[in-house]
Amino acid sequence: MLKQYYQDKIKVIDETLDRMLMRQQALPPVIYDAMRYSLFAGGKRLRPILLMAAADAVGAKGTNYLPVACGLEMIHTYSLIHDDLPAMDNDDYRRGKLTNHKVFGEGMAILAGDALLTQAFEFILSQPGVEAQILVAVTREIAAAAGPAGMVGGQVVDLFSEGKRLDYDTLRYMHQAKTGALFKAALRAGGMLAGASEQHITALTEYAEQFGLAFQITDDILDVTGTQAEIGKPVGSDERNDKATYVTLYSLDTAGQLAAQAVGAAHAALNGFGDEAAILRQMVDSLLSRTN
């Protein structure tokens, strides 16, 4: 059921992104190529799917919110392009493909990221069928989650912690800001766009926090237990880069237990939901068996 849901949603997300990025005829073609290169480089579309699954979970139709959902994917993609730059993580490969700056050059990669981030807001604000006041609130939350108190702030901590062993609190803050904030914005946006009750939105927020934690821990585990083909980068790179992770900070076993705990807490957060939340439940379960 989850597999089918993913397939269906990825199809409409990719179609929407393709159409949205095609509409701009005035673009100098090369920036358009650079934006599309990373946007269609095999992303899992997790953030737009979380948004739609949250809307589904409160009885609305997730696919009604594709402009906002796809905007989140554009913001996520911009952050990957900038993170990979030589002045940041200096990565040559992502998901087994050359990174944006290796293909288009550093200047163009910076601009492709800037363009994706900016255009994301344009697309998000083109969302039809939603009260303008709600759209303003949703977009503000997304901007806050992506900004210096969220994603950018997490990347700042990451940049400054290279070669340092972070303590647990700093590690937790970094991940909450860098990855967790946008997950949370995705799930809350799904609820808000669908007109969910305060109670449901609070539950989605709690689910998002546990989902983000489980996602990060399993990411760290995968860096040790995955294969290069699966994860698209050399295995054990965190250890070699002396990066603080849940595995280096604890052990593989303890990290696995912490992930399972977070998944349990995510389920508990959804207690007040019926079968409409089945996908959200399966999504967080699937983190425990992720291979990429």
Place this chain on the structure above:
Amino acid sequence: MLKQYYQDKIKVIDETLDRMLMRQQALPPVIYDAMRYSLFAGGKRLRPILLMAAADAVGAKGTNYLPVACGLEMIHTYSLIHDDLPAMDNDDYRRGKLTNHKVFGEGMAILAGDALLTQAFEFILSQPGVEAQILVAVTREIAAAAGPAGMVGGQVVDLFSEGKRLDYDTLRYMHQAKTGALFKAALRAGGMLAGASEQHITALTEYAEQFGLAFQITDDILDVTGTQAEIGKPVGSDERNDKATYVTLYSLDTAGQLAAQAVGAAHAALNGFGDEAAILRQMVDSLLSRTN
């Protein structure tokens, strides 16, 4: 009168930016320092002042729209930080001060730009006292003007034209996209936020186009006739960089005439306005005697 208007407006703009950037206690301090460094590096605040003057021109109170106005300044500042990067124009100085990456490093400068751009949208969408539907429309226009069909697109052309002599059409496109689009968004936003008539907004749009043209031509003239102290960068750098400008493409005399023509056309665009548009008229006039 213009001088007093500028002084008053710059004061409230700077106070607002200071307050807006202070509110974020959760920021890792260094990103906050990097953002503020460029935001308070002596900018002329032209875009927020244009927005407020447009609102004044249609009988509203420009200072009511400080969140949107200051958001424009943050977007402008982010674009300067990224333009100065080694992978772009590779400038060490701007307005006589070290550029952001020379002070904070390249990675932090990229992130400071990203943070300013993202937070700009958060602040713009916090604008009170405006119908949500209008705020959505205004923010969408700003995003479109700053994105790949606007500012970023202009920078792409700039990046690719280094060492090439652009023809007139390409030069015009580059400036319209890189600088003109955000001027236009500023003036239209001022009108839209103030609830101006369609006719007035069309007139402000035409004024904006002529203002942008006059601004760019006088910028090119200044690169030849200004002093380093005035313009904050070495005189004649366009010529040395073999950059196409209105002066290299025509002559100093012809460029001066084209600038005067644009100023005349900007005045004509404001024919339907009364004394409330006095500041807009003085602003475009002042371009002909600019020294920075």
